[in-house]
Amino acid sequence: YGTTLGNSLRRILLSSLPGAAITDVQIDGVLHEFSTIPGVLEDVTLIILNLKKVALSMESEDSQALEINVTGPMEVTAGDIQSNSDVEVLNPEQYICTVADGAELHVRMNANKGRGYVSANDNKALADDMPIGVLPIDSIYTPIERVNYQVEKTRVGQKNDYDKLTLDVWTNGSITPSEAISLSAKILTEHLALFVDLTDEAQNAEIMVEKEETHKEKMLEMTIEELDLSVRSYNCLKRAGINTVQELTNKSEADMMKVRNLGR
Secondary structure (H helix, E strand, O other): OHHHHHHHHHHHHHHOOEEEEEEEEEEOOOOOOOOOOOOEOOOHHHHHHHHHOOOEEEOOOOOEEEEEEEEOOEEEEHHHOEOOOOEEEOOOOOEEEEEOOOOEEEEEEEEEEEEOEEOHHHHHHHOOOOOOOEEEOOEEOOOEEEEEEEEEEEEEOOEEEEEEEEEEEEEOOOOOHHHHHHHHHHHHHHHHHHHHOOOHHHHHOOOOOOOHHHHHHHHHHOEHHHHOOOHHHHHHHHHOOOOEHHHHHOOOHHHHHOOOOOOO
């Protein structure tokens, strides 16, 4: 099920994990997103685009106020965002705009927690009363930047039809890749549990429970190549016609003492 699991986890990682993002922006002297700001190189549209890229980590579930209040000349980055202790800017190097000598820039923002992606229109609809001059923006809540997965055939014992799933996960730093995969798996299993609960038979079925005897049989089927032996030991066993763990366990101590150069 390597491809099935890999594709499912990838979709959940990219769309369903919780995170924090800026939801609206208010800039002094600006009434709409197509405005320009005196003394600021970028227009409002480009400033908003850069603010969308700011990665945040929030402890509180409540909306948090953020602010930028600077006087040029300077290059404004996410590190210039002022906030309380509940909010951490994870990419302070993120460029926002350039302010000319003597020009002022005052930006007020709100940040919230959410999941996946929420459009500016949805953010506007969620707000109870958004005053004139407050600009809702698209919010990219997901902490996941990129996900790749690879499925390869692998061997377990004598069987070589198993899938090996490798996941490559890039995050914004608010969550580790291991935590992200674990949370995605939990989301997936909780949704699948709805179908498992349809019948008692499915709840009681043992699908992945491996009996001890079966495990023992697999161990005996292992080849000596899988034992990570030294080159000399491996060659000695091969010369003696021993190719599997089963064949090795069938030999007595006396038989093994007769194998030339083994253990010397």
